[in-house]
Amino acid sequence: MSGYEFDFDGQRLQARASGALYWPARRWLVVADLHLGKSERMARRGGALLPPYEVQATLDRLQSEIAATDPACVISLGDGFDDDLALTALPDALCAQLHDMARGRVWHWITGNHDPVPLRVGRLPGSGLAELRDGLLFRHEAGQGPDVSGHYHPCIRLAGQRRRAFLIGRDHLILPAFGAYTGGLIADDPALTRLIPTGLAVACGDRAIPLPLPVSGAVRGRRA
Amino acid sequence: MTLPTAFQDWFARQGWQPHPHQIALLKAQGDSLLIAPTGGGKTLAGFLPSLVDLRDPPGGLHTLYVSPLKALTADIARNLARPVADLGLDLRIEDRTGDTRPGQRARQRVDPPDILLTTPESLALMLSYEQAPRIFGSLRRVVLDELHALAESKRGDQLMLCLARLRSLAPGVQVTGLSATVEDPGALARFMGGADIIHADPGPDPDIAMLATTQSAPWAGGGGHYAIPEVLDQIRQARTTIVFINTRAQAELFFQALWAANDENLPIGLHHGSLSREARQKVETAMAAGQLRAVVATGSLDLGIDWGAVDLVIQIGAPKNVKRLVQRIGRANHRYNAPSCARIVPANRFEVIECVAALQAVRERDLDGDPRGPGPLDVLCQHILLTACAGPFDADDLFRELREAGPYRDLTRADFDACLDFAATGGYALRAYDRWQRLMQRDGLWRxxxxxxxxxxxxNIGTIVEAEMLKVRMRGRGGAPLGEVEESFAATLQPGDTFLIGGQTVRYEGLRELVVEVTKQPTKQPRIAVFSGLKLATSTQLSHRVQALIGDPSQHALLPGETRDWLSLQARVSALPRDGVLLSESFPHQGRWHLALYGFAGRNALQTLGLLMTRVMEQAGLGPLGFLSTDYALLIWSMDPVRDPAALLNRDALREGLGDWLAGNAVMKRSFRTIATIxxxxxxxxPGQRKTGRQATFSSDILYDTLRRYDPDHLLLRITASEARRGLVDFDRIEDMLRHSPHHDHRMLDRVSPLAAPLLLEVGRVPIAGQGRERLAEEEAAALMAEAGLT
Known part of the structure; x- marks a missing residue:
């Protein structure tokens, strides 16, 4: 799987086509907004009964990223679980899969707005943190930069299709959501242009494709 | 039942004689289906037995009237008011649609009127209330208007399920279906669950012909603008004209062109589904008041209010379907026993052929139509959930009741159980929701x-799933609403872009709180709005007629001179499609290679073929980017040319693709979205509920992919696959085509051929997400990076 390498806050980083961020110098793998357990939370609330496979699907994708990069450390950048109950409801088999994936690595669960208190990791591998400052500042929601964050689930439109995307600015690096059942916010939304007025977007998909921000009319208007 | 004296007198006072079919309906003992042309007093016939009954109202709801259009319910209420007043009947007639005020709705639930006029969706909603047995228990009669139209979509299936419910709540209720002329009345009667068919006098043959024009139809294009002078001339001579055009975008353009030439300022209006409700109502009101000389309309006026004053129908563009053409012609009916007058304007030379073929069919009264499949299970799932909303139910009882509905008469217990399981638990192989079931069984009842x-x-009630639309409004405080455009269209707009809506060119300024803001732009040449709208598919029968006409030069004498010239030009630069030979052409156009294949197998079969052929092309590394299908031809564009189409048409390879690959395609995802919603x-x-931003719902594509990967036997995938077999047409027709045209004739051309030119202007392109698109995305992004000096 191909990635796109760029510099942010003095570090060389790789935006992977899967939507994960890789930091080669440290061998760290960072993923944002897994939202594990989202379908069950919706069911619990009497809503639609979505296909209950999103945890499996998300973990399978994460597993193949871990297999590809063999990271020393894995960071979940907040909203790893859709809520606290989702953590307790995580089936044993999937929990075991997580432990397999974490074996021999450091694992950090950073706090998000869906899982606001530092995660009581309990049966999970690794530890819960409000934020992590080590060479770079990792947190769920962008604040005083430079920082690496998630939360917004950024997307762009490219060649007539919507794709999840990294947004890279001077002060902020925002990761796309990695979870299977996550919507997205198009990069030209004011909430995002306020944080990153100009910079780069890296579209996810079969390959990581960089393009300038703001996305100019040529991309969005042209018919493929 | 005979017509009471008071009623006979009323007819006499109007100077009317009751039609035989009106009397026949009055005498009918059981359920009936009345087939009558427009203007045959169909609606009055449907209500007459109720009015006779209601001379002495028994109290409670007596008659339920269901129509596909909200506007129709309001119109019927007005039309019934007069005989009711004249006859001195003491009745309450009310309508109940999505527009009815909440207070009125609540009151109707407690104290229903004698006659209630409603739509299938509002009926489904009312049946989902706990009070449903009380509201409908007294029901004696049901009138289903425009049944032919309802039966064409899932709205009809839903209505039939509701009808089965009504029959349980009000045993002995008598049902009357009203329909325009259809090709198979027996099938429609079975759809209603069985009914005696009553035929009204079809009236005299219509006066229908191609509109003679000084300029001949252009090589390509769908606008029909070349005929503007003659169309204006016709409008001038007639009292009121409806000008039908197949798509909304074409209607906008034609309307604009018509006004540009309308020196006398004849009052001409525009009516289509993308216009705001206010704008449409204004046109309808003006039309009813006789203030308009013409309306340019799409299918949005196929049904609806009878305007007695309409005496001419002009169809711009290929009629696509003989039955619909006949029904449209029927709208020009100022007198029941006078022939309807209609003129057809082919938009281009290809359509000339189709028009000639369609006129033949109309004269021979050879109507077309495809047999209906069994009732779809997604509609059944919705119905089961709504049944639970009304109160606890017994599964066996419900199953028995459902089989009373015509489309579901052959429903198997296994399918019913699968739908019930879906409604209750989601129906997943992984029983994840046992604690969070939607429905659960207690004391033997589901709730x-x-x-x-x-x-x-x-x-979530209803079976109409629209593309996401955004409202369009003039910028500024209290800016006038103009209509709606598809979200995907809005996403391609840049500030400064122009498009047509409501007959005016506007300039896109920006998106504000999910409203597209525009300003007036009177001069600039517009970019056409790509409204999707409903696209009519040419019927199989008509496609066959067209094929026969082209393939048989001895019949070319029937065609106008320029069409003959065009076909002979095609014969010269390439070849004519002919019996036993499958003609195809490869040519470059705008930097992409195109393959045109003249299969004459109908839009759906050719669409299936497009899906399958692009798959083989993907494997062969040709980089297919997309395709479109018409009823006659398939057009595929790709990064590299196809040199040997025979290799792509290997029957076994195609058959293999049908199973696995077809399932992963965008077309399937589109139909999954609809099914999953229903x-x-x-x-x-x-509207108004959509949230912006991060909250935006994720796409149904993700659910589809997840299900395919982890639960491939899931009910919704099964429905999607079976619907695709029907909707995209089974493989048999492709095999048929290959069998009947065993020889391939492939031409490598250096440019578009005369026959292929119209294809390039068709809408309905299906993108292929493959390596070709990746290459394209990378090229686009690289160009932007270079432009920004970032490489």
């Missing part, structure tokens, strides 16, 4: 686990 879920389920897996986005 909602959480009664509050009823609210969400009721919000079945209640995903909530539809209601």
């Amino acid at each position: 909602l686990r959480d009664p509050r879920a009823a609210r969400d389920l009721r919000m 079945a209640g897996l995903i909530q539809r986005n209601l």
Whole structure:
């Protein structure tokens, strides 16, 4: 799987086509907004009964990223679980899969707005943190930069299709959501242009494709 | 029942004689289906037995009238008011649609009127209330208007399920279906669950012909603008004209062109589904008041209010379907026993051929239509959930009741159980939701686990799943609403772009709180709005007639001179499609290679073929980017040329693709979205409820992919696959085509051929997400990076 390498806050980083961020110098793998357990939370609330496979699907994708990069450390950048109950409801088999994936690595669960208190990791591998400052500042929601964050689930439109995307600015690096059942916010939304007025977007998909921000009319208007 | 004296006198006072079919309906003992042309007093015939009954109202709801259009219910209420007043009947007639005020709705639930006029969706909603048995228990009669139109979509299936419910709540209720002329009345009667068919006098043959024009139809294009002078001339001579055009964008352009030439300022209006409700109502009111000389309309006026004054119908563009053409012609009916007058304007030379073929069919009264499949299961899932909203139910009883509905008469217990399981648990192989079931069984009865879920389920009622639309409004405070455009169209707009809506060119300024803001732009050449709208597919029968006409030069004498010239030019630069030979052409156009294949197998079969052929092209590394299908031809564009189409048409390879690859395609995802919405897996986005930003719902594509990977036998995938077999047409027709045209004739051309030119202007392109698109995306992004000096 191909990635796109760029510099942010003095570090060389790789935006992977899967939507994960890789930091080669440290061998760290960072993923944002897994939202594990989202379908069950919706069911619990009497809503639609979505296909209950999103945890499996998300973990399978994460597993193949871990297999590809063999990271020393894995960071979940907040909203790893859709809520606290989702953590307790995580089936044993999937929990075991997580432990397999974490074996021999450091694992950090950073706090998000869906899982606001530092995660009581309990049966999970690794530890819960409000934020992590080590060479770079990792947190769920962008604040005083430079920082690496998630939360917004950024997307762009490219060649007539919507794709999840990294947004890279001077002060902020925002990761796309990695979870299977996550919507997205198009990069030209004011909430995002306020944080990153100009910079780069890296579209996810079969390959990581960089393009300038703001996305100019040529991309969005042209018919493929 | 005979017509009471008071009623006979009333008819006499109007100077009318009751039609035989009106009397026949009055005498009918059981359920009836009345087939009558427009203007045959169909609606009055449907209500007459109720009015006779209601001379002495028994109290409670007596008659339920269901129509596909809200506008029709309001119109019927007005039309009934007069005989009711004249006859001195003491009745309450009310309508109940999505527009009815909440207070009125609540009152109707407690104290229903004698006659209630409604739509299938509002009926489904009312049946989902706990009070449904009380409201409908007294029901004696049901009138189903425009049944032929309802039967064409899932709205009809839903209505029939509701009808089965009504029959349980009000045993002995008598049902009358009203329909325009159809090709198979028996099938429609079976759809109603069985009925005696009553035929009204079809009236005299229509006066129908091609409109003679000084300029001949252009090589390509769909606008029909070349005929503007003659169309204006016709409008001038007639009292009121409806000008039908097949798509909304074409209607906008034609309307604009018509006004540009309208020196006398004849009052001409525009009516289509993308216009705001206010704008449409204004046109309808003006039309009813006789203030308009013509209306340019799409299918939005196929049904609806009878305007007695309409004496001419002009069809711009290929009629696509003989039955619909006949029904449209029927709208020009100022007198029942006078012939309807209609003129057809082919938009281009290809359509000339289709028009000639269609006129032949109309004269021979050879109507077309495809047999209906069994009732779809997604509609059944919705119905089961709504049944639970009304109260606990017994599964055996419900199953028996459902089989009373015509489309579901052959429903198997296994399918019913699968739908019930879906409604209750989601129906997943991984039984993840046993604690959070939607429906649960207690004391042998199924009920909602959480009664509050009823609210969400009721919000999701209906079988019409629209593309997401955004409102368009003039910028500034209190800017006038103009209409709606598809979200995907809005996403391609840049500030400064122009498009047509409501007959005016506007300039896109920006998106503000999910409203497209525009300003007036009177001069600039517009970019055409790509409204999707409903696209009519040419019927199989008509495609066959067209094929026969082209393939048989001895019949070319029937065609106008320029069409003959065009076909002979095609014969010269390439070849004519002919019997036993499958003609195809490869040519470059705008930097992409195109393959045109003249299969004459109908839009759906050719669409299936497009899906399958692009798959083989993907494997062969040709980089297919997309395709489109018409009823006659398939057009595929790709990064590299196809040199040997025979290799792509290997029957075994195609058959293999049908199983696995077809399932992963965008077309399947599109139909999955509709099915998942109807079945209640995903909530539809209601206007005003949509949230921006991160909250935006994820796409149904993700659910589809997840299900395919982890639960490939899931009910919704099964429905999607079976619907695709029907909707995209089974493989048999492709095999048929290959069998009947065993020889391939492939031409490598250096440019578009005369026959292929119209294809390039067709809408309905299906993108292929493959390596070709990746290459394209990378090229686009690289160009932008270079432009920005970032490489």
